[in-house]
Amino acid sequence: MDNEYKACSISGDDFTSQTHFSIKKTLFKYFGLLNICLLSFGLYFCYDNPGTLQDKFETDLKVPTTKFVLLYSIYSWPNVVLCFFGGVLLDSVFGIKWGTIVYMFLALLGQLLFATGAFVNIFWIMVFGRFIFGIGSEAVYIAQNNYTVLWFKDKGLNALFGLQSSIGLAGSIANSLSMGTVYKFVENNSNYSTPQCIGTVLFIASLTCVLSMICALVLGCMHSRTETVLKQEKAEKAETFKLSDIKEFPTVYWLVILLCTAYTVALSPFISLAQVYFMTKYNMGSDAANKLNSLVYTISAIISPLFGIMIDKFGRNILWVTVGIIGSIFAHGLLTFIEVSPYFSVSALGFFSSLFGTSIWPMIADVMPEHQLGTAYGINQAILNFSIAVASIVCGLIVENYGYFVLDVFFLLWLFLSLVPAVIIWKAKSKQSHHQVRYGVEESRTNLNGVKEALVHSTAGIANKQLVLAEQELIQRDNNFLNR
Numbered sequence: 001m002d003n004e005y006k007a008c009s010i011s012g013d014d015f016t017s018q019t020h021f022s023i024k025k026t027l028f029k030y031f032g033l034l035n036i037c038l039l040s041f042g043l044y045f046c047y048d049n050p051g052t053l054q055d056k057f058e059t060d061l062k063v064p065t066t067k068f069v070l071l072y073s074i075y076s077w078p079n080v081v082l083c084f085f086g087g088v089l090l091d092s093v094f095g096i097k098w099g100t101i102v103y104m105f106l107a108l109l110g111q112l113l114f115a116t117g118a119f120v121n122i123f124w125i126m127v128f129g130r131f132i133f134g135i136g137s138e139a140v141y142i143a144q145n146n147y148t149v150l151w152f153k154d155k156g157l158n159a160l161f162g163l164q165s166s167i168g169l170a171g172s173i174a175n176s177l178s179m180g181t182v183y184k185f186v187e188n189n190s191n192y193s194t195p196q197c198i199g200t201v202l203f204i205a206s207l208t209c210v211l212s213m214i215c216a217l218v219l220g221c222m223h224s225r226t227e228t229v230l231k232q233e234k235a236e237k238a239e240t241f242k243l244s245d246i247k248e249f250p251t252v253y254w255l256v257i258l259l260c261t262a263y264t265v266a267l268s269p270f271i272s273l274a275q276v277y278f279m280t281k282y283n284m285g286s287d288a289a290n291k292l293n294s295l296v297y298t299i300s301a302i303i304s305p306l307f308g309i310m311i312d313k314f315g316r317n318i319l320w321v322t323v324g325i326i327g328s329i330f331a332h333g334l335l336t337f338i339e340v341s342p343y344f345s346v347s348a349l350g351f352f353s354s355l356f357g358t359s360i361w362p363m364i365a366d367v368m369p370e371h372q373l374g375t376a377y378g379i380n381q382a383i384l385n386f387s388i389a390v391a392s393i394v395c396g397l398i399v400e401n402y403g404y405f406v407l408d409v410f411f412l413l414w415l416f417l418s419l420v421p422a423v424i425i426w427k428a429k430s431k432q433s434h435h436q437v438r439y440g441v442e443e444s445r446t447n448l449n450g451v452k453e454a455l456v457h458s459t460a461g462i463a464n465k466q467l468v469l470a471e472q473e474l475i476q477r478d479n480n481f482l483n484r
Helices: 004-008 013-018 026-038 041-047 054-060 070-076 079-092 095-120 123-151 157-188 194-230 232-238 243-248 251-282 286-314 317-337 342-367 370-401 404-483
Strands: none
Touching: 026 041, 026 123, 026 157, 026 194, 041 095, 041 123, 041 157, 041 194, 054 194, 054 251, 070 079, 070 123, 070 370, 079 095, 079 123, 079 370, 095 123, 095 194, 123 157, 123 194, 123 342, 123 370, 157 194, 157 286, 157 342, 243 370, 251 286, 251 317, 251 342, 251 370, 251 404, 286 317, 286 342, 317 342, 317 404, 342 370, 370 404
């Protein structure tokens, strides 16, 4: 496939010899990887700002749970459609460089609007800010996945996706561990009212999005350099995405989407509501509840790269996905039905959700061609956001009307549902492997028979040649005898 993205990962000698900025140069390559990973740091940090400060939103801004979950659902609703178009625009209009910059700017703008709404205590401005933030953030995730696949194709994608996830989750961990402390510092060292305190804290959080914006600009410069050297414009025209291509997407791709959606519905809303959940169920303070909730991200951030290395070595992504689902069912079951330390249950959830996340994302890259990756990831993000938006509203209603036990059961049902497409994919891949082995054996037999026939013909030919030579020798002897 001779397009611009493949060109980014080529090993041609011309590229290396023409510029010291070669993507094959170790320094260039890993500096690019660092910036790719940091793209999501600020987004993860700011996404969970409301969850970390949920008790402050309820007490200082008088936001009830049913309105609070709107801050998450409004993030997701627009991306039901816009993620799809964001992916299409990456593939066919903006390109990965400008698409990343534009979308990151929207995310930064949205976070600033959200902070402004909290500062002046106007809820609709906060909601609008989250709306804009969601549009930009989800499209940046698509671009980030594209950068990873297109720059490092066949270079240990599981480990790289694990590292990418780890850096992003570090943003969530930093948010969980720092925002409460930052709020107390602002409250104790200023004359602001409580809404202004929250607004100031959110403005401070915006600095992490500024960091991610800088990374987007740096990546744009690096990508421009590779395009200039490799003259990728010609390659780009060779194969482009068309909307009609969607109907040709393989069945396994849609099964991966279904699997990812069912699992995410069980995990993402739980993390968003976990602070008050832990405070209510285990009589914790807000700081202790935040630290407990951050365990999911802390464990994932530490072990995701290790899981990636393991999966790159042994393969069989769908096996590890299934193990991650079963382990998550075990962890949620402990939280729901068994009185054990919540630290053990949450640690188990972090462990198995990390295994799931590290192994699921490269499966899309494995089944989709490079010029369709933006759209493929965009469709995935769109469906995920639709599911999370609906699930957030449903979870808020469940908590208000039935309590947290029913919410736990709701999450368990979705985890069990995610096992269905996992088993289907596993069986399909096993059947495919069986056919490949059988075909390989039959091909080997055919080749062996061909070799045998060639040997027979070769042996017969040699024997015939030897007989002719013997006959010629006898005739020559007879002639010599007669001549004498």
